[in-house]
Amino acid sequence: MAKQFDTIALVGIGLIGSSIAREIKDKGLARSVTVSSRSDATLKRAQELGLGDRYTTSAAEAVKDADLVVVSVPVGASGAVAAEIAANLKPGAIVTDVGSTKGSVIAQMAPHMPPGVHFIPGHPIAGTEYSGPDAGFIGLFKGRWCILTPLPETDEAAKAKLRTFWETLGSMVDDMDPEHHDKVLAIVSHLPHIIAYNIVGTADDLEAVTESEVIKYSASGFRDFTRLAASDPIMWRDVCLHNKDAILEMLARFSEDLAYLQRAIRWGDGDKLFDLFTRTRAIRRSIIQAGQDTEMVDFGRHAMDQK
Template structure:
């Protein structure tokens, strides 16, 4: 960056899986950092990140990685955020921004905030973008493009720091929203957590049947089942942590879902074609809105589109 000063002198990425490595690519391409320092739990992943050239410096010790960093991003399972915050807290630079990418926010606030020293701007965040793949090889520059990033600033957050972090996500291609952590967790419970839990559940149910063989499930999966297996192939650690961290909101949504399913089941049992037709009609409008909002394309998906985004680019 010879001509313009980068947004941050030094960015520390703690965790370099799908989200961390996508951030590394986006930061590089946009020239958002003078230096990218990477740290991750295992030496294998750190080595792989180095092979992929994701950063400028590779530090096994997260406490050393955050030294003098102007922006620190935790891209690790939400259940690990407390311990990592405790480890890095004392080494954070005054004036630094600390954020994260975790899929739940109240638990991250609860676990991380106590370890953040005075003078460090802790602004929790969550990019609403992802795939079912993980690890440093899975990331790619455009992951955040056209997607939303939600920030959940705490009372008293410095407006200048919030503005800077907003500019950062904007430069990565995202649109930015802010809301409070509890509302975030309720919204995500319905748009993300419940769909994943339901997908895991239905795949589990199919796996357990005695009357239909596994090979039949696989052969004929194109007729609907396949769509669920993508979500159900997501990282088990991440999703275990999400379920534990957002229990209340998830149980609330599961309760609503089960109640509705009981009513639908009753319509099927009693042959109430009109009730079925009404529900099946009402749900079409939502997809239309999603396509109009640019969060989906209208092309039918046959599970045979060629690779679209090439990981690592």
């Protein structure tokens, strides 16, 4: 495939950064890739995995010659990274990120961006419950959406270039207003993670039911939540702190709805329960039809088990 950039700098080389690195190499999208992590151990591992061409613990150093800079760090670290790299950014360079919150990332990074640099925030809607450079793989972005939240003044050519980059990685690309992005993600991603973490915590705290029982019988439903609840704790702490308003709104709605359901259970109102339980089936069908989940029984677990 044709090279899309001369030099790409990857600031942060966890699950997302390392998946991007593998895709760039696999598809030959850049002449040179510089990998940066502030952790020595992570950087060493990235080097062992051969994820880039150059390696440095200095983000400032990493971005020097880059035409594309991809910042893949917990959203709470975006501001510090922006401040660190600002002076070394090449005029005409595209700077993007992969953070799960966009309003906060823009507030943290945009003020540092020098004129002539194209800052285009982004968010690939892809991930797994694993983290770190070993967790990345080719195909992570395939068939998944990537949302760009460009600022009003964003250069169209730069945006088109970044869009092509994500499309080459297999993504479908959408533009969105940052505030709307944060609301959408609060319901489709942040609330589900918080609920999953919460229910696993509740189960862990019980006195009448042992942890060993929770584990043994988890196939009856509970285990589905444990995948999200095994996600990277730093990433998710930051998401909670950086999309507070939208998350609190969704939490309030969720709790309100749960109180309604709880009341129906207490008073034995089977019709209310049946109505909700019927309505929710249709949404899964739509998700499968949209190619955003497998229709295989049990997420395909049984098929994997039989191998």
